[in-house]
Amino acid sequence: MSLTDRAIARIRQLIRDGELAPGSKLPPEQQLAASLGLSRNLMREAVKALVVARVLEIRRGDGTYVTSLEPAVLLEGLGGAVELLQGDTVLELMEARRLFEPAATALAAHRITDEELAEVARHLSAMQETRDDVELMNQHDAAFHRAVVRATHNETLATLLEHVSERTLRARIWRGLVDDEVADRTVAEHRAIHEALAARDPGLAQAAALIHVHTTERWLREHLPEREHRRPAGPPDPADPRPLPDPADPLPPTEE
Structure with missing residues (x-):
């Protein structure tokens, strides 16, 4: 562990022990460095790292504060990390979503x-009304699932699923462009989820969501790359240099 890592660990320990509560202001740099037995340079490096990690925030002209430490704040960087995932990870993310x-x-x-x-x-009604506009329908699709997950009242779970689902959105739009029947099936699957929620039936709700996510995942496995037919769930083949389509790339053209 480097000296900077140790400095970071000491500040994190103060937060875990409650000596620095969420929203509290850090003591002046020199004072905090002396109390932790650190040099001011090490203290600055540790603070910079914790700012990047959304643990601390610098308020210009005021000082350095502990953030709210809410899941949405601390896990914000996860979205950026997911965007950088390479290769077959769109299918891995679909597995995680399932x-x-x-x-x-x-x-x-x-x-x-x-x-x-x-x-x-x-959101279900909006999906029905926009089924002829693939991108707009998928935006309402994403909002539907976001609303469902927020209803868990579990911010950590909601944040994690938001970042996982965002990376698969482009692939789902692509499916809508090349599969003429997907809109009706998608609306029907979402209607089943809504009906299960309205009935307050957890088992039925879980089954409806599983069918929906599995259907999308299976379609993507069958249609994304040819090599997925040969290797549906294993690790990447180092002898096969062809990458999976990246959902961030331009969407493929539709057939006339």
Whole structure:
């Protein structure tokens, strides 16, 4: 462990022990460095690293503060990391979504309020109305799932799933462009999720969400790259140099 890492660990320990509470202001640099037995240079490096990690924030002209330490703040950097994932990871992210989202939907069935259920219904209606506009429909699709996961009242789970789902959105739009029947199926699958939530039935909600995510994942496995037919779930083949399509790349053209 480097000296900077040790300095970071000491500040994090102060936060874990409650000596620096969320939202609190750090003592002056010289004072904090002396109390921790660190040089001012090491203290500056540690503070910079913790600012990047969203643990601390610098308020110009005021000082350095501990952030709220809310999941949405601390996990914000996860979105940027997910965007940089390479190769087959769009399918790995779909696997992660399949593992987490049905369980989250079951939890939402326990906890969803009438107001939250009404929001889910609004997004479902918007999907039905925009089914001829692939990109707009998928935006409402994403908002539907975001509303469901928020209804778990679990901010950590909601933040993690948001970042996982964002990276798969382009691939789902691509599916909508090349599969003429996907819009009707997608609306039907979302309607089943909404009905299960309205019934406050966790088991049914989990099953409906699992069917929906699995259907999308299976379609992507069948249509993204040829090599996925040969290697549906294993590690990358080092002898095959062809990369998977990146969902951030331009969408493929549709057939006339």
